[in-house]
Amino acid sequence: MASRPPPRFVVRKHDDAGLRRRQLWLGLIWLGTLLLTGLVVGLLSRHANPAAIDHRQQRAMSAQIEDLKQQVANVQRDAQVNEVATRSLRVTLTQREEEISGLRANLGFYARLVGGDTQRQGLKLQEVKLEPISGSHGWNLMLSLTQNAKRSDEITGNVTVSVEGLRGDKVVQLDWAALGDATQKDGLPFRLMYFQQLHGTIVLPANFRPMRLHIGIQSAGDAPITRTVAWEDALSGNIITAQGDHDAQP
Incomplete structure (x- = not known):
């Protein structure tokens, strides 16, 4: 009696438990990868953010310093303008006082000279x-x-x-x-x-x-x-x- 060749297809019972184990391992590996990626990104962010924050603070402070310098320059310029104007006013007042004094002297002189209705x-x-x-x-x-x-x-x-x-x-x-x-x-x-x-x-x-x-x-x-x-x-x-x-x- 001739022997039968082995069948080309073997029908086996589906292993649901093994499939679930493989899916669980794949999920754990994916989750671990996410956690590892998050950890690496967190470490990099923790080292990178202070420098960025410091740079922003420096820029903000520099802007405030420049603004204060401009305000000081404006105040100094206003003070110089006021000082020049005050000196000019004092000179003008002195000149006017001298002119008034001269006019009074001339008035007194001519009034004295003419005599008017006086004796x-x-x-x-x-x-x-x-x-x-x-x-x-x-x-x-x-x-x-x-x-x-x-x-x-x-x-x-x-x-x-x-x-x-x-x-x-x-x-x-x-x-x-x-x-x-x-x-x-x-x-x-x-x-x-x-x-x-x-x-x-x-x-x-x-x-x-x-x-x-x-x-x-x-x-x-x-x-x-x-x-x-x-x-x-x-x-x-x-x-x-x-x-x-x-x-x-x-």
Whole structure:
């Protein structure tokens, strides 16, 4: 009897439990891969994020610093503009005060000269002005004498000046002989009908601090006139209201 060839197909019973085991292992492997990938990404992120955060913070701080620098520059520029404007205003105010002072002096001079409806007025010290001589202890002195137009007679005489001040701790008074030119030992001569400006030079000692001027006016035939003027007032050159100021009467 001839032998039968083996069958080409073998029918076996399906193993459901083995299939489930293989699927479980595949699932575990896939889950492990996910976990491993997440762990690697987490480690990389943990090392990379601080640098990125620091970079962002640096950029934000740099922007704030630049903004603050700009604000400081704006404030400094505004302060400079205000300072320039304040200096300009002070110069303008000083000029206006000088102009007003000059106008007042001119007004007083012409009012004094014309006399208006007032009675005849005699000789008066209208103005005193001092100017320092650069590089020395000398001072240029200018005096203005006036009488109003209603008094038409000519007046002649001399003006002498003495300076009161401090020498050390002592108050001393330097008379005209110690201050003036030897060629004008009798004082500054004047001859006027309405007004005249007198010019002279005085020299002060190096250790002397002046405080006030004493001005003596002696006209022919009249009583002497004495005026006291503060040194600072004489420096300003403003019209003077001197102590003891009164007119020599005709």
